[in-house]
Amino acid sequence: MSLSHIAKTISASPTLKLNEKAAILREKGDPVIHLGGGEPKSKVPMDAIIAIAAHLNTAEIRYAPADGIPALKKAIIRYTEEFYNRKVNVENVIASGGAKQAIMVALQAILNPQEEVLYPAPYWVSYPEMAKLCGAIGVPVYAEDGTFYPRIKDIEMKVGPYTRAVIINSPNNPSGAMYSEEFYSDIVDFCERRELWLIMDDIYHRLLFDGKKPINCYNYAKDLTENSKLIVINGVSKQYAMTGFRIGWAVGNKKVIEAMANIQGHQTSGPSVLLQKAAVGALNGIQSSVESLRMTLENNRNVMMDLLKSFDGVNVTKPDGTFYCFADFSNYEKKSNKLSEFLIDKVMVLTVPGGEFGLEGYLRLSYCGTIKEIQEGIERMKWALDPNSPNELYIGDRKLVRDWS
Numbered sequence: 001m002s003l004s005h006i007a008k009t010i011s012a013s014p015t016l017k018l019n020e021k022a023a024i025l026r027e028k029g030d031p032v033i034h035l036g037g038g039e040p041k042s043k044v045p046m047d048a049i050i051a052i053a054a055h056l057n058t059a060e061i062r063y064a065p066a067d068g069i070p071a072l073k074k075a076i077i078r079y080t081e082e083f084y085n086r087k088v089n090v091e092n093v094i095a096s097g098g099a100k101q102a103i104m105v106a107l108q109a110i111l112n113p114q115e116e117v118l119y120p121a122p123y124w125v126s127y128p129e130m131a132k133l134c135g136a137i138g139v140p141v142y143a144e145d146g147t148f149y150p151r152i153k154d155i156e157m158k159v160g161p162y163t164r165a166v167i168i169n170s171p172n173n174p175s176g177a178m179y180s181e182e183f184y185s186d187i188v189d190f191c192e193r194r195e196l197w198l199i200m201d202d203i204y205h206r207l208l209f210d211g212k213k214p215i216n217c218y219n220y221a222k223d224l225t226e227n228s229k230l231i232v233i234n235g236v237s238k239q240y241a242m243t244g245f246r247i248g249w250a251v252g253n254k255k256v257i258e259a260m261a262n263i264q265g266h267q268t269s270g271p272s273v274l275l276q277k278a279a280v281g282a283l284n285g286i287q288s289s290v291e292s293l294r295m296t297l298e299n300n301r302n303v304m305m306d307l308l309k310s311f312d313g314v315n316v317t318k319p320d321g322t323f324y325c326f327a328d329f330s331n332y333e334k335k336s337n338k339l340s341e342f343l344i345d346k347v348m349v350l351t352v353p354g355g356e357f358g359l360e361g362y363l364r365l366s367y368c369g370t371i372k373e374i375q376e377g378i379e380r381m382k383w384a385l386d387p388n389s390p391n392e393l394y395i396g397d398r399k400l401v402r403d404w405s
């Protein structure tokens with residue numbers, strides 16, 4: 001079939017595929033444990049529900065401005081002031097269908113075909129595909145010291161004549177690593193000097209552990225004028241557990257935001273007004289759910305770290321934030337795809353292969369579920385991988401027998 005070049009090169013989102021797989025297995029009655037998920041399980045804030053219900057009750061759900069309704073822009077401006085200590089105008093803000101669309105239209109606004117966008121590895125699965133959708137090239141940057149913490153010289157080495165942009169995601173999906181203040185200072189300064197766009201994907205910035213506080217990239221910027229090439233991305237998906245609402249945003253200079261709005265206007269006419277109302281409710285409402293989610297996730301992280309210690313062959317760096325850890329399972333199997341498949345087939349535990357994030361031998365394990373899921377999931381994995389495990393394992397009344405060594 002004659003599909004476009006882009007269509008042929010884009011792969012399905014591995015994380016969305018896993019969600020489908022989990023749903024199919026559960027429908028069949030299989031006792032699946034999903035450690036591959038990317039969404040908190042807490043309830044959506046009541047203020048969001050009230051706001052969307054109120055608008056729905058008007059029975060007049062219409063088109064809205066493609067770059068976001070004024071009330072949402074106002075809430076984003078207030079958010080930017082509160083968390084970034086920065087005053088911006090309505091022209092500096094766009095609301096999109098999730099942080100995903102905000103990043104996508106930002107890349108479409110700044111990249112030409114064949115140009116390059118850099119991002120540290122491990123990286124979010126969508127960055128390379130988004131670059132391809134622009135006809136551009138995604139370039140992963142690996143830290144020379146083998147850690148999850150890149151240094152500016154690692155980035156510098158990958159910058160060439162076609163580099164136009166850098167994406168930084170901290171705390172990071174999949175590693176949970178939060179980059180240092182020194183790195184923030186270096187990268188902001190570097191991009192300003194080299195006139196590169198810098199996209200800060202801050203979608204997890206309030207989900208930090210061990211007393212860590214979000215780092216504000218604007219603190220390191222010398223240029224805070226309308227020439228600034230800094231674009232800050234955020235959204236309600238993770239911090240308010242509102243993944244299904246699909247509302248995210250970008251803050252940037254007026255010209256780039258206008259270009260993004262033009263692109264988005266033709267793509268989708270902007271996100272649904274109902275969902276924007278819900279986001280306004282969440283942003284302006286009682287904020288206690290964010291802290292309570294953060295505390296739950298920190299506790300879940302501690303539980304998962306303790307459980308992983310019981311494996312002889314797993315190496316893991318303690319995450320600073322998010323709800324993921326990225327553990328090195330290469331002592332068991334070097335091909336992460338193969339290992340992930342094995343764990344689904346043998347013990348019905350879903351994990352995301354590290355190869356999808358640019359690092360083979362690793363698995364991304366999520367701790368956004370319940371403690372019971374985390375405990376049982378890791379115990380099943382241990383049973384499957386440890387050659388000294390007993391021969392049988394019961395899951396409810398289902399008996400699993402080890403027929404592998």
Ligand SMILES: Cc1ncc(COP(=O)(O)O)c(C=O)c1O
Nearest residue numbers: 098099100124173203235237248
């Ligand atoms: C690093 C990163 N950026 C952006 C997103 C997109 O979030 P949203 O649900 O707002 O589109 C995700 C979602 O998994 C993510 O992990």
